[in-house]
Structures are given as C-alpha cells and as structure tokens.
Amino acid sequence: MSTALKTYFTKQTQAAPLAVFRVLFGVMMLVSIIRFWMNGWIEKLYIKPKFHFSYYGFEWVEPFGNYTYLLFIICGLSALFVAIGFKYRIAIITFFLSFTYIELMDKTTYLNHYYFISCVSFLMIFLPAHNYFSFDAKNLKKASFYIPNWTIDSIKLLLGIVYFYAGLAKLNSDWLLKAMPLKIWLPSKYDLPVLGDLMQQEWVHYAFSWSGALYDLTIPFLLLYKRTRWFAFILVVLFHIMTRALFPIGMFPFIMIVSALIFFDASVHHKILQFISKAFKIDKAEMDKKIETIFFQKKKNISITIITVFLLFQLVFPWRYLAYPDELFWTEEGYRFSWRVMLMEKAGYAQFKVVDGKTGKQFSVNNSDFLNTFQEKQMSFQPDFILEYAHFLGEYFASQGHQNLEVYVESYVALNGRLSQPFVDPTVNLLEEKESFKHKTWILDFNDEIKGL
Amino acid sequence: MVKKGLFLLLIGIIAFACSEDESTNPDEDNDAFDRKAMLINWADNIIVPSYTAFNTEASNLVTASNSFTENPTVETLQELRVTWTGSYLAFQRVSMFEIGKAEALNYRNRVNVYPTNTSEIDGLIADGNYDLSLPSTIDAQGFPAIDYLINGLASSDEEIVAFYTTNGNAQNYKDYLNMLAETISTLTETILNDWNNGYRDTFVDNTSSSASGSVDKLANDYVFYYEKALRAGKVGIPAGVFSNDPLPEKVEAFYKEDISKQLALEALQATQDFFEGKHFNSATKGESFKTYLAYLNTIKNGENLGNLITAQFETAKTNLQGLNDNFSLQIENDNTKMLNTYNELQRNVILMKVDMLQAMDISVDYVDADGD
Numbered sequence: 001m002s003t004a005l006k007t008y009f010t011k012q013t014q015a016a017p018l019a020v021f022r023v024l025f026g027v028m029m030l031v032s033i034i035r036f037w038m039n040g041w042i043e044k045l046y047i048k049p050k051f052h053f054s055y056y057g058f059e060w061v062e063p064f065g066n067y068t069y070l071l072f073i074i075c076g077l078s079a080l081f082v083a084i085g086f087k088y089r090i091a092i093i094t095f096f097l098s099f100t101y102i103e104l105m106d107k108t109t110y111l112n113h114y115y116f117i118s119c120v121s122f123l124m125i126f127l128p129a130h131n132y133f134s135f136d137a138k139n140l141k142k143a144s145f146y147i148p149n150w151t152i153d154s155i156k157l158l159l160g161i162v163y164f165y166a167g168l169a170k171l172n173s174d175w176l177l178k179a180m181p182l183k184i185w186l187p188s189k190y191d192l193p194v195l196g197d198l199m200q201q202e203w204v205h206y207a208f209s210w211s212g213a214l215y216d217l218t219i220p221f222l223l224l225y226k227r228t229r230w231f232a233f234i235l236v237v238l239f240h241i242m243t244r245a246l247f248p249i250g251m252f253p254f255i256m257i258v259s260a261l262i263f264f265d266a267s268v269h270h271k272i273l274q275f276i277s278k279a280f281k282i283d284k285a286e287m288d289k290k291i292e293t294i295f296f297q298k299k300k301n302i303s304i305t306i307i308t309v310f311l312l313f314q315l316v317f318p319w320r321y322l323a324y325p326d327e328l329f330w331t332e333e334g335y336r337f338s339w340r341v342m343l344m345e346k347a348g349y350a351q352f353k354v355v356d357g358k359t360g361k362q363f364s365v366n367n368s369d370f371l372n373t374f375q376e377k378q379m380s381f382q383p384d385f386i387l388e389y390a391h392f393l394g395e396y397f398a399s400q401g402h403q404n405l406e407v408y409v410e411s412y413v414a415l416n417g418r419l420s421q422p423f424v425d426p427t428v429n430l431l432e433e434k435e436s437f438k439h440k441t442w443i444l445d446f447n448d449e450i451k452g453l
Numbered sequence: 454m455v456k457k458g459l460f461l462l463l464i465g466i467i468a469f470a471c472s473e474d475e476s477t478n479p480d481e482d483n484d485a486f487d488r489k490a491m492l493i494n495w496a497d498n499i500i501v502p503s504y505t506a507f508n509t510e511a512s513n514l515v516t517a518s519n520s521f522t523e524n525p526t527v528e529t530l531q532e533l534r535v536t537w538t539g540s541y542l543a544f545q546r547v548s549m550f551e552i553g554k555a556e557a558l559n560y561r562n563r564v565n566v567y568p569t570n571t572s573e574i575d576g577l578i579a580d581g582n583y584d585l586s587l588p589s590t591i592d593a594q595g596f597p598a599i600d601y602l603i604n605g606l607a608s609s610d611e612e613i614v615a616f617y618t619t620n621g622n623a624q625n626y627k628d629y630l631n632m633l634a635e636t637i638s639t640l641t642e643t644i645l646n647d648w649n650n651g652y653r654d655t656f657v658d659n660t661s662s663s664a665s666g667s668v669d670k671l672a673n674d675y676v677f678y679y680e681k682a683l684r685a686g687k688v689g690i691p692a693g694v695f696s697n698d699p700l701p702e703k704v705e706a707f708y709k710e711d712i713s714k715q716l717a718l719e720a721l722q723a724t725q726d727f728f729e730g731k732h733f734n735s736a737t738k739g740e741s742f743k744t745y746l747a748y749l750n751t752i753k754n755g756e757n758l759g760n761l762i763t764a765q766f767e768t769a770k771t772n773l774q775g776l777n778d779n780f781s782l783q784i785e786n787d788n789t790k791m792l793n794t795y796n797e798l799q800r801n802v803i804l805m806k807v808d809m810l811q812a813m814d815i816s817v818d819y820v821d822a823d824g825d
Contacts, residue, residue, distance in 0.1 A: 185814055364689075377816075
C-alpha cells in the first residue's frame with residue numbers, strides 16, 4: 001500500500017454524517033416496508049401467485065406462505081433498530097438478509113432501487129454507523145465522535161456509481177437521438193396541469209432526455225465539490241420530485257434525496273441531529289461533550305478489504321453485457337444490476353404451445369391460469385422468464401399425465417416504439433434449453449441497431 | 454454543455470412548478486390530441502346508441518318469449534327464434550363495453566357464457582326454484598341457455614313445442630324461458646339507465662391518464678374482449694387451440710347451428726368499428742383509437758399502426774367470411790380454415806395489446822406496483 005493510501009485510510013472525520021445517513025436510511029426503510037404492506041403487495045405479489053420467477057442460482061428462495069408477513073415484520077423491525085442504532089450490527093445484518101431475501105423471492109418485482117438498497121445495507125454492515133447518536137453509543141466504550149474518512153467516502157462512491165452508470169447507460173441512440181422511451185411516456189401525462197401540453201412537444205422529449213443524461217453523469221461531481229454542492233442538492237430534490245410526479249416510482253426519489261445529504265459537511269448534519277434531538281428530547285450537547293475527543297479506535301479489521309472488493313465489483317459488474325453478442329435491450333443479457341433505470345419501454349406477448357412430440361397433438365396455454373397479470377407482463381419480454389416458465393409448464397403438464405412433452409413459444413416484443421416482431425425462435429423446444437450465463441441462441445435477431453453504451 | 458443541460462432541466466422544472474399559476478387559457482391545447490372528444494364520441498355515438506338498440510331488441514325478446522309461452526306453437530316458436538337471433542346479434546355490439554355498471558353486474562357472463570350447462574338447466578327447471586343472480590347459475594342463463602330451450606331440446610320443432618305443452622313440467626319450462634329473457638332485458642336496462650343517468654358524464658369527464666382513467670380502462674376492457682371473448686371464445690376454443698382436440702360443441706349458438714359465423718362477424722365488425730370510432734348505424738367516424746394512434750405517430754414518426762390494425766381487421770374478416778355458417782361443421786370438416794382464421798385474429802391481438810397499448814403508454818391489466 002502506498003503511503004498516500006495509508007494516510008488516507010488513517011484520516012478521520014466527524015461521525016455525524018454517517019449517523020444521519022443511518023437514521024434516515026432506517027426510517028425510510030421502515031416506511032417502505034409499511035407502505036408495501038399497506039398497499040397489499042405482500043399478499044398480491046408473494047402469497048397469491050402459484051408460481052414465482054427465481055433468479056438463477058437462487059431457486060431455493062421462496063415465499064413462506066402466510067409466514068411471509070413475518071419476514072416483513074423482521075425486516076421492518078431491523079430497519080427500526082438500524083435507525084435508532086440499537087444492536088446495530090445485528091440489526092443491519094438482519095435487514096440486509098431479510099430485505100435481500102424478499103427481493104430474491106420473485107424477480108418479477110425486480111427494481112434497480114431495491115438492488116440499490118441491498119447494496120447500501122450490505123455496505124453498512126461494515127461501517128461504524130452506530131458509533132455516534134445511537135443507543136449503542138450510550139456505552140461510551142463503543143462510542144466515538146470521529147470515524148475514518150473512508151467510511152463516508154464509500155457511500156459517496158456507491159451513490160456516485162449509481163448516478164454515473166445510470167447516465168452512461170443513457171448514452172445510446174434511442175435515448176439521445178430518438179428521445180425514446182420518453183417520447184412514449186411523456187405524451188401520456190397529458191392530464192398534468194399545463195405541463196400536460198408541454199409533454200406533447202417533441203423538443204420537450206429531447207430536452208428531458210438530454211438533461212436527464214447530463215444530470216446523471218454530472219451530479220456526483222457537482223455534489224462532491226463544495227462550491228456547487230447546494231446547487232447540486234437543489235437539483236437532486238427537483239429532479240427526484242419531478243420523476244415522482246411523472247412516474248410511479250414509489251419511495252425511490254425520497255431515498256435518493258436523503259442519501260445525497262451524505263455529501264454535506266458535518267455542520268449540516270449536526271443541525272439535522274439537533275432537530276431530531278429536540279423532537280425526541282435528547283440532550284445532544286451533553287452527549288457530545290462526553291465523547292467529542294474520542295477518535296475511532298483502529299482495530300485491524302477486514303472491512304476495508306471487503307468494501308474495496310465490493311466497490312470494485314460494482315465498477316466492473318455493469319459492463320458484463322459486453323461479453324454477450326446481440327443487442328442488450330433486446331436480449332437483456334447483463335441488463336439487470338447495472339443501474340439501467342427507466343431506460344426502455346418494452347412490451348411483449350407470449351403464447352406457449354404444449355406439444356406431444358409423438359402424436360403431434362398440441363394445445364396453447366392460457367397464461368392467466370398460472371401467472372398474475374404482473375408476472376405475465378414481465379415474463380412476456382424477458383428471455384430468462386420465458387425459459388423458466390416453459391420449464392414450469394413442462395413440469396406441470398408432466399404431472400398432469402402428459403407425455404413426450406415439448407414446449408414452444410410464439411412471442412412478439414415491441415421495444416421503444418418499434419413495431420413488434422418475433423422474439424423467441426418458435427421452433428425451439430424450450431424444455432431442451434437450460435438456464436445459464438451463456439448467450440441464449442434461441443432469441444431471434446433484433447433486426448435493428450441501438451448504438452452507444 | 455453542462456450548464457445548457459441543467460438550464461433545460463430547470464426550464465422543465467420551473468414550468469412544472471409554476472403550472473398552477475399559468476393555466477389561464479384552457480383552450481390553448483390546439484395541437485394536442487383531445488382525449489375527452491374521444492370519450493364523448495365513444496359514449497354518445499357508439500356505446501349508448503348500441504345499448505339503446507340492444508335494449509329494444511332485448512325487450513322484443515321478452516315479448517316474443519311471452520307470446521310463445523302463452524301460445525306455444527311451431528309458429529310462435531319460429532317467431533321467437535327470429536327475435537332471439539336478432540337480439541343475439543345486437544348483443545355483439547355491446548359485449549365489449551364491460552365497464553361501469555356492466556362490470557359491476559358481470560354483464561357478459563350473465564348474458565353469454567357458452568357452452569351452456571344443459572344438465573344444470575334441466576335440473577333447475579325440474580326444481581322450479583332458482584336464483585339467476587347466483588354465480589353458480591352463470592352457465593345456465595343468457596342467450597346460450599335460451600338457445601338450448603328453443604333449439605336444442607329436441608330435433609324437430611313439434612317435439613320442442615311439446616316441452617311447453619304436453620310435458621309434465623311445461624309450466625316450469627315456460628317460466629324458465631321467460632325468466633331468461635327477462636333477466637337479459639333487466640340487466641341491459643339497468644346498464645342503459647346508468648349510462649343515461651350520470652355515468653355518461655362520469656365516464657367522459659374521467660380523462661385522467663392513470664390506470665383508473667376511462668381511456669385506460671376501456672382500452673383494457675376492449676383488448677381483453679377481443680382476445681378472450683372474440684378470438685378465443687368464438688374461434689380459438691372450439692377450433693381446439695387450447696385443448697388437445699377440437700371442441701366443435703363449444704361454438705356460440707351451438708343448438709341453432711347456422712349462426713355462429715354471423716355472430717362472430719358481427720362481433721368482429723363491432724370491434725373494428727369501435728377501433729375506428731365509427732358511429733352506431735352510420736358511416737360517420739369520430740375520434741378513436743385509430744385517430745389517437747395517428748396523433749401519437751406524428752410525434753413518433755414510426756409505422757402507421759392504425760392502418761396496420763385496420764388492414765388486419767379486413768384480413769381476419771375475409772377469412773371469417775370464408776367459413777361455413779356453422780362453425781361446428783367447419784371444425785369437423787376442415788378445421789385448418791378455422792385455425793387460419795384464428796391466426797389472423799391473433800395477429801391483431803399482438804398489434805393492439807403490445808403495439809397499440811405501448812404507443813398509448815397504457816399498462817395491460819394494470820398492476821399497482823412500483824417501477825423504476
């Protein structure tokens with residue numbers, strides 16, 4: 001390790017920003033879990049469906065029937081414990097595991113921002129976020145007023161990656177030159193006051209596309225530099241409120257706004273903590289006095305190694321799509337877990353045929369017999385869903401006594417306003433195909449090109 | 454570059470933030486598509502007139518049923534049949550509008566579930582005690598049940614009439630038949646009254662772009678009807694698309710035998726007319742899915758989807774016309790033609806459910822979950 005790096009890792013800074021991040025993150029997560037429950041989504045998305053789409057390698061992760069509620073209770077409670085910093089390490093590990101388990105139960109619900117939350121909570125396992133302004137810190141042996149600089153920087157870097165990679169992903173011909181998919185999405189917001197008319201204007205679609213890409217690419221840097229920080233934060237707030245008004249994206253805008261606070265100096269965070277202290281009648285000054293000279297006790301720990309590997313992984317993993325041939329948006333091989341947010345409008349139609357290979361007799365499947373509408377929608381344009389569902393159908397009809405089973409799909413997909421075209425080779429018996437990280441050769445040609453990243 | 458982008462972004466944001474203050478001129482949206490005009494065209498020129506016409510047919514059906522049961526002869530039976538066929542055809546023009554009261558009443562299922570459950574009907578008649586609003590009786594009522602009672606009880610007209618005259622249960626047969634006709638008529642009248650007394654305005658005023666908006670809801674209902682009731686119900690299921698073998702006994706109007714094609718053609722024409730905004734019983738056209746698509750295409754500069762869909766309607770119609778009047782016979786004699794027709798109908802499912810709904814940014818059977 002070079003000396004510069006060594007010095008960097010010994011540098012310490014006030015713990016307040018990380019404490020604020022922990023408190024607000026915990027609160028946001030608690031609210032998200034409650035909101036999810038109140039919307040009836042646990043029942044609708046995890047308990048009712050007869051079949052769940054699994055991530056490759058995580059087929060063993062399944063909902064627990066009615067006990068799924070218990071999982072959400074555990075997740076919500078651990079979020080609360082994270083917020084108040086009580087038994088923090090156990091709480092954040094529990095939160096990370098339970099939240100990630102929930103997300104792994106059915107990939108139908110995959111969202112980048114759920115993945116973001118898993119990433120942040122994983123990172124937080126290794127950060128001393130409970131050293132200050134927490135129940136744990138009441139034990140002065142565990143408290144410190146200062147923490148290593150790198151702990152806060154690791155969160156900044158993760159946030160920076162999310163924004164910057166989201167911006168890079170927008171550098172493609174559909175987004176920049178055709179203003180797609182905003183050209184589809186924005187005109188449908190015709191009922192917004194006045195903006196509704198603006199949304200019909202072509203120049204607005206381009207302005208939104210370009211400024212959206214620029215925003216994503218530049219915001220980490222604008223937040224990083226002191227001189228542009230407040231301006232950048234106002235942009236963050238406006239941008240996310242805007243997206244909240246235009247699109248159904250739930251809690252995500254608020255989570256991002258709150259997260260961006262991490263870029264500010266400790267003085268801002270002390271004000272926030274003062275505000276919280278007032279509300280909960282905590283004597284912050286008294287608390288600070290006891291520990292304000294205490295630095296983070298450097299133990300030899302593996303956190304730095306783990307976090308370094310984790311962040312390197314974050315930097316590299318989104319590029320894995322380069323290993324696949326054909327258009328990324330079409331095959332979606334390497335699409336997920338890469339901060340490709342609101343990037344395309346894709347819809348499909350998949351009609352499955354179950355064939356008796358000996359007699360040639362065949363019949364079509366009514367998808368709504370097995371999937372809810374959300375699952376059917378997501379399945380119809382994503383190859384790994386189509387394959388998994390085909391295998392499910394094979395097993396189901398085998399259990400019904402059908403023999404010499406072959407399963408074919410006739411499918412059409414429309415991408416970013418292009419006319420729908422055949423998606424999966426209808427002559428391929430999907431039961432012969434296995435899921436893997438290899439390129440799926442049975443996806444038909446896109447017949448077009450989207451240039452760029 | 455950065456500043457320019459941010460500047461543009463800010464303009465958008467400011468416009469959004471100031472939106473309340475600036476909305477002084479409501480008439481300035483001259484170049485945007487007027488969705489309300491489309492809703493008005495749908496309600497005033499298509500939906501309400503179609504229901505009005507069918508409501509008349511439905512009360513004629515009640516009258517004809519009463520005439521027959523008061524005086525059951527081969528002649529009154531044949532008159533009843535003519536009226537039944539006429540009202541069955543008129544029903545094809547309203548079946549797709551399962552919205553509002555119709556949705557609440559589960560209208561399509563109350564009026565046209567086939568194949569009808571003959572053993573259940575026989576049982577209910579023998580029992581003489583029934584409640585047609587029970588979900589369990591859904592396959593023992595509506596047009597298909599009447600079909601059975603006036604066409605399917607026996608092979609000759611004289612034998613059918615005998616069920617209403619000399620049969621020990623004749624009175625129960627009469628009562629059940631009348632009850633079936635009255636139920637159709639009552640349900641239809643309830644829906645029509647609802648449209649005429651307030652729902653029309655609710656429907657037309659709900660121009661919201663959300664999933665609960667009228668455009669979104671009716672678009673979903675329409676595509677659902679086309680896919681499930683028309684394509685699958687009238688053609689695909691009997692042709693054996695969803696089963697190992699063809700099921701010729703599952704055609705619409707199975708006992709009448711010779712009108713399944715006529716009914717399917719009428720339904721197809723009705724869906725095409727609605728797509729094109731064609732007024733009921735008139736050649737005039739108004740704002741519609743097709744004009745909406747044309748408007749969106751001025752933004753997108755893509756393929757002219759509306760024309761593709763119309764052309765596909767025509768192809769499907771030509772195929773349908775080439776079939777036997779009696780789909781059962783067509784399926785038994787040459788099912789390939791039936792399957793070809795299904796395939797042509799299917800092509801428009803893709804164009805409408807995938808391409809059209811994508812162009813309009815309407816979620817298919819909207820699921821209330823977050824996106825990112």
